Amino acid sequence: MSKFSPLRSIGCALLLSAFVATPAFADSAHTKTEHFASTGMARVGDLVISSAWTRQTPPGAKVGGAYFTITNEGDSADRLIGGEAAFAKRVEIHEMSVTDGVMRMQPVEGGLEIKPGETVELKPGGYHVMFMGLSENPKKGGNVNVTLRFEEAGETSFLIPVAGIGATSLEGHDGDHGDDHSKMDHSGHDMKKDDQ
Amino acid sequence: MKALRYALWGLVVLVAGALAYTTFMTPSQGPSTQLAEAYGAPFTATLVAEGRQRPMSRQDMLGRPHVMFFGFTHCPDVCPTTLFEASRWLAGLGADADGLDVYFITIDPERDDAEMLSDYLSAFDPRIKAVTGSQEEIATLVKGWNVYAKKVLLEDGDYTMDHTASTFLMRGDGSLQGTIAYQENSETAIAKLRRLLGT
Numbered sequence: 001m002s003k004f005s006p007l008r009s010i011g012c013a014l015l016l017s018a019f020v021a022t023p024a025f026a027d028s029a030h031t032k033t034e035h036f037a038s039t040g041m042a043r044v045g046d047l048v049i050s051s052a053w054t055r056q057t058p059p060g061a062k063v064g065g066a067y068f069t070i071t072n073e074g075d076s077a078d079r080l081i082g083g084e085a086a087f088a089k090r091v092e093i094h095e096m097s098v099t100d101g102v103m104r105m106q107p108v109e110g111g112l113e114i115k116p117g118e119t120v121e122l123k124p125g126g127y128h129v130m131f132m133g134l135s136e137n138p139k140k141g142g143n144v145n146v147t148l149r150f151e152e153a154g155e156t157s158f159l160i161p162v163a164g165i166g167a168t169s170l171e172g173h174d175g176d177h178g179d180d181h182s183k184m185d186h187s188g189h190d191m192k193k194d195d196q
Numbered sequence: 197m198k199a200l201r202y203a204l205w206g207l208v209v210l211v212a213g214a215l216a217y218t219t220f221m222t223p224s225q226g227p228s229t230q231l232a233e234a235y236g237a238p239f240t241a242t243l244v245a246e247g248r249q250r251p252m253s254r255q256d257m258l259g260r261p262h263v264m265f266f267g268f269t270h271c272p273d274v275c276p277t278t279l280f281e282a283s284r285w286l287a288g289l290g291a292d293a294d295g296l297d298v299y300f301i302t303i304d305p306e307r308d309d310a311e312m313l314s315d316y317l318s319a320f321d322p323r324i325k326a327v328t329g330s331q332e333e334i335a336t337l338v339k340g341w342n343v344y345a346k347k348v349l350l351e352d353g354d355y356t357m358d359h360t361a362s363t364f365l366m367r368g369d370g371s372l373q374g375t376i377a378y379q380e381n382s383e384t385a386i387a388k389l390r391r392l393l394g395t
């Protein structure tokens with residue numbers, strides 16, 4: 001539950017402002033986890049992760065996806081092989097495609113390769129981090145703490161900001177146009193069986 | 197020799213006759229007055245709408261233009277974004293949306309029971325209805341609409357579904373007018389729906 005606590009979000013906001021105000025922040029005690037204090041970004045070894053985002057999921061949803069870019073600044077290839085998140089039973093690396101009107105999705109065999117000097121983009125309709133067996137639904141405007149595991153560089157944990165349900169990017173705010181829906185109160189929807 | 201000559205002439209007459217017949221008697225290809233061809237197949241299933249469930253059949257869909265999207269709730273991208281888009285279509289149609297029915301048909305009835313679907317749909321426009329049923333009932337729908345739906349096994353006995361990601365635009369008479377593709381521009385989609393509604 002702690003992953004979604006408002007206190008934690010406030011803490012992150014404070015950390016973020018500290019980062020903005022103090023360029024030397026990277027030298028502080030927080031470097032021990034080797035990640036930027038900035039939400040949606042992380043560095044592990046020669047890999048730089050940026051522009052990370054995920055979506056709010058509909059009530060009861062058991063899966064979700066996260067998207068970001070990974071740049072390999074080193075001179076040997078690495079692979080994103082998996083991860084962990086407190087709110088999901090499993091974190092897998094998937095690829096998705098829509099060809100001739102059919103959506104297909106499967107785990108990336110052997111992990112997602114990031115060649116030296118290259119940037120790999122995870123985005124809707126393509127590669128993604130898949131959260132499976134959600135115990136909690138990420139909420140728009142919040143952050144989720146996610147650990148990614150790389151074959152060579154090891155692990156990194158960082159905060160991923162949550163966009164709206166229909167978002168196609170974090171910045172596009174595509175998930176915001178339907179605000180009138182999210183404000184509707186559907187909480188009174190109990191399942192009732194009509195008389196037959 | 198004479199017999200052969202008559203036989204050959206006979207053959208010529210036959211061939212000429214056959215040619216004349218095919219030339220003048222072939223049914224005309226003019227404007228068709230036939231009804232548009234029905235798409236899909238009869239089925240029975242469970243309708244989930246406004247937090248309630250009740251039995252339904254294909255007959256219940258007819259009489260009003262409707263759109264059908266086949267998906268499942270264990271879907272990270274295509275299904276929630278399409279349902280979100282469908283909410284936007286309904287908002288964009290304004291009062292004209294009253295003449296349209298939107299159905300989200302699960303291809304994963306094993307996990308998507310009425311309660312699950314009702315919960316899931318509460319995040320979207322309340323006018324969107326869900327359809328579930330027994331494995332057999334859903335199989336009939338999938339086959340009837342020529343939808344691709346295939347189970348893909350994952351670790352731990354878990355699975356996901358590959359499936360048709362297009363939305364079917366159906367006329368009130370049960371004929372197929374067209375489709376809306378995954379990630380199709382909202383304005384284009386709304387224009388297609390207006391054509392379907394005749395507004």
Ligand SMILES: [Cu+2]
Pocket residue numbers: 065094095096105106128129130272
């Ligand atoms: Cu996936």
